[in-house]
Amino acid sequence: MDRWKTYVRQQPRNYSMVVMFTALSPNVNCPICRPAYDEFLIVANSHRYTSSDSDRKAVYFALVDYEDSPQIFQQMNLNTAPILYHFGAKLGAKKKPQQMDFQRQGFDADAIARFIADQTEVHIRVLRPPNYTAPVVIVLLLGLVLGLLYMKRNSLDFLFNRSSWGFLCLGITFIFMSGQMWNHIRGPPFLMTNPNTRETSFIHGSTQYQLVAETYLVAILYGLITFGFILINEAADGSHDKKKKSALFAPNATALAIAGLAIVVVVFSFLLSIFRSKYRGYPYSFLFS
Amino acid sequence: MKESVGLGKNSQLGLTTLLTFAILALAWFVGFASRLFAIVRFESIIHEFDPWFNYRATHHMVQNGFYNFLNWFDERAWYPLGRIVGGTVYPGLMVTSGLIHWILDGLNFHVHIREICVFLAPTFSGLTAIATYFLTKELWSPGAGLFAACFIAITPGYTSRSVAGSYDNEGIAIFALQFTYFLWVKSLKTGSVTWAALCALSYFYMVSAWGGYVFIINLIPLHALALIIMGRYSSRLFVSYTTFYCLATILSMQIPFVGFQPVRTSEHMPAFGIFGLLQIVAAMHYARTRITRQQFLTLFVGGLTVVGGLAVVVYFALVWGGYVAPFSGRFYSLWDTGYAKIHIPIIASVSEHQPTTWVSFFFDLHITAAVFPVGLWYCIKKVNDERVFIILYAVSAVYFAGVMVRLMLTLTPAVCVLSGIAFSYTYEKYLKDDEKVPGSTGSTKSGEPRTYDKPGKSKPSSSESDDQVSVNVKTFVSVLLLIFLLMFVVHATYVTSNAYSHPSVVLQTASGNGDRLIMDDFREAYHWLRENTADEARVMSWWDYGYQIAGMANRTTLVDNNTWNNSHIALVGKAMSSNESAAYEIMRALDVDYILVIFGGVIGYSGDDINKFLWMVRIAQGEHPKDIREENYFTESGEYSVGAQASEIMLNCLMYKMSYYRFAETRVGYNQPAGFDRTRGYVIGKKDVTLDYIEEAYTTENWLVRIYKLKDLPNRPQIKPADLTVPFRGKRVAKGKNKKGILLQNESVKGKKAEAV
Helix, strand or coil, X not given: CHHHHHHHHCCCCCCEEEEEEECCCCCCCCCCHHHHHHHHHHHHHHHHHHCCHHHHHHEEEEEEECCCCXXXXXXXXXXXXXXXXXXXXXXXXXXXCEECCHHHHCCCHHHHHHHHHHHHCCCCCCCCCCCCHHHHHHHHHHHHHHHHHHHCCCCCHHHHCHHHHHHHHHHHHHHHHCCHHHHHHHCCCCCEECCCCCCEECCCCCCCCCCHHHHHHHHHHHHXXXXXXXXXXXXXXXXXXXXXXXXXXXXXXXXXXXXXXXXHHXXXXXXXXXXXXXXXXXXXXXXXX | CCCCCCCCCCCHHHHHHHHHHHHHHHHHHHHHHHCCHHHHHXXXXXXXXXXXXXXXXXXXXXXXXXXXXXXXXXXXXXXXXXXXXXXXXXXXXXXXHHHHHHXXXXXXXXXXXXXXXXXXXXXXXXXXXXXXXXXXXXXXXXXXXXXXXXXXXXXXXXXXXXXXXXXXXXXXXXXXXXXXXXXXXXXXXXXXXXXXXXXXXXXXXXXXXXXXXXXXXXXXXXXXXXXXXXXXXXXXXXXXXXXXXXXXXXHHCCCCCCCCHHHHEHHXXXXXXXXXXXXXXXXXXXXXXXXXXXXXXHHHHHHHHHHHHHHHHHHHHHXXXXXXXXXXXXXXHHHCCCHHHHHCHHHHCCHHHCCCCHHHHHHHHCHHHHHHHHHHHHHHHCCXXXXXXXXXXXXXXXXXXHHCHHHHHHHHHHHHHHHHHHHHHHHXXXXXXXXXXXXXXXXXXXXXXXXXXXXXXXXXXXXXXXXXXXXXXXXXXXXXXXXXXXXXXXXXXXXXXXXXXXXXXXXXXXXXXXXXXXXXXXXXXXXXXXXXXXXXCEEEXXXXXXXXXXXXXXXXXXXXXXXXXXXXXXXXXXXXXXXXXXXXXXXXXXXXXXXXXXXXXXXXXXXXXXXXXXHHHHHHXXXXXXXXXXXXXXXXXXXXXXXXXXXXXXXXXXXXXXXXXXXXXCCCCCCCCCCEECCCCEECCCXXXXXXXXXXXXXXXXXXXXXXXXCCCCCCCCCCHHHHHCCCCCHHHHCHHHHXXXXXXXXXXXXXXXXXX
């Protein structure tokens, strides 16, 4: 409390204070306090190590925890956390300081640095401690794959197995054709629940948007059509070489062809009807409306 | 629909040739005809934005000759910077249409160059179909080639960029792309220098036509690399790749815009690396038979590691030393999908650079999207040297198409080829007569379509029907697949007609009773500019309309669709988003005479400047973070709105004022309140908009385009003779507005003096 009065609220000062009000102790239920605090710490540390001397003397960072000093919270009339305030150098003892809007700007280090730059003209270059997880995971995976290859060096047949490569390529195709890249970039919700009717919808009704569930569905449908089409061809192929037919899997070629055809026709009609439900005014359909 | 049918063995060759010709000619004709919707509905007119620049450049070339075109410095764009057009443009498109124009002129067919420009893309779609036929023929069989040719002639994914009037690089580039691929596959198959040299020539044409040539120069090395890794190295590969690479690199450097990029940018380095690798591999093959195994291992395993390490070190040294440019931002944005949004907002702001939803995949490809994985599957199952190529092409293109809507164009040919293969593979089995099967299995000559439609053939022995598909089912399958193909045709026509045939220069709406209403506001406004403004007048607008103003109004613009100078665009964005007086200073500094805004609030046109406004703010903020802040333009609750809750800064910015000046005096509907904006769907925030520094010059019929004139600086306060007796003091201070004028003028006077000294 004393330090609060001395460093933050006393006049005259020739520096600004950036104060985060937070509640880090575990008995206060505040899930976003911890990440916000981490980001705040990154900015403060970057400021400490990278800013020039004059800049460093112009801005100081401080932290107020509810656990330690609830009276400051009372004095500032706060009942939420975390909150970031900027106390400018000229700010009088009773004036309201500038608050950073976490709702709109987010609380990652870059946003905080931008807020400080806006307020104080001190530009902080955010230095994030490098995140080693991704490279480590990649190296581990690579090591695992190489190790497996080394262990199985006597039977590398699976590398020359065309089916596995085929599945890999088809997998990539279905992933991208069903718009997973869009999901990755835009991050849509998995499902959507209409607030009025409480109806859960898997399919978004516009062409410009898609839900995650719907893309999975589309990928499966594409996969089924391809499967059916291959089945049709395999049925005809089966008549060529009888050696390929195993004892377990020897249904009638005709039945196989019909099954494949049925899959293709039904699934494609279904896909078309989903497309119709998204693309208003599309006039054509097949089997299903 | 398109299955080739031979009638007898004797005349089969002749018939096959005839049918091939007939089908390809039909594909050309259908492809051409289905792209004419826009012409039939509107008129023979250039579409969109970029085509207007291409048209203008072509016109310039035809008027002034090729060499003058290469040296053309366009002082009417990017005022006051200007633009070196000859050095910053892919000239293939202009040269192609110029050549056609010249030939027709020589034959005494005098056609205006505009007609050639309008019809160029549909014509080339036929050539693309033929190139696709040849490519697929090399990859699989002629039957598959015919299917692929028919698919690409009408597939919406390609039609979208090649309707009549869409005079853009992609129209001819896809042909060049397919033809280069065909020649590459051909040269790889034959190992002949001639084909490889032809491939390089075709690549040269591609480089001259489109920036997408980088895709080729990375895909072909990737193919070579894959072949080496798969142990499919052959001297044919060596001959074709080395010939191709050397010639292609030298040829591509002849294009002024490309220049030394093939040896100085990272995008081209993989091709060079593979070239080096291929030499080592060739040496390895040569040496293998001549030295012992032990020597061989030490020589090459050790040598390869050293050379490989050295190559990487040298590469990074060159990049670090600045001799080789690192990968460009556009390249990064393909891999790191968040890159563009943070670093290059101007790229992110373009709608065709957005990621692709599954709907647009289906919309553009329909049944072929679902079937082409089948072709991919069989290409992998029956892999050979050239099929590796189409596999790599399909997989990489589907990735790129997922990242950017625009790159759907490169995926479409691969999809057409592969679904052609899938359909032909199926039909080859299901249209074939059963009796033929046991005998002809050995003769897998892929050269002939072995399909017969003689109904009188004897039925197959029914005892074997257990492992053969019965005839009825075969017919059934064929018919149903035919229905799918018909659905594809119908879909393609529907999409072409409804989605891709809008010139966007002329708008079309339906009135209440179903009549077609044509709104020609853009051309009205540009014509007004052309007729009523001074020849050297400078028009400021957002960059989207730069090419159109230059092309149709023939007036100087500040920024245009060739977005090469971000800070200049940001300055225009800043002027649009500042308040009137600040904007006035910027506009005076840029010598602006007229300002043009697109406003859709009266008719409900959603692509207007108010909807694009946030991008202007964002781009301006990128360069002038002190003056422009994005959050200032939002409402209290963080929404973008021009309604009652809009922020004060938003309501006072130049863009708002110009869009809504005198808007409240009109009524858009009978029972709508004044100031109701149809596009946004609410009443605007501030209705009494007054303008101090600019004045309304022209507003088109439907208010779509509004043109404002910048007022001159106010005169010095005039002192009437009667007032001369009034004491001097206080007069200058009294008039707030004039005070500023005096100050400004003093400054400009000072500037002139400085110049004189």
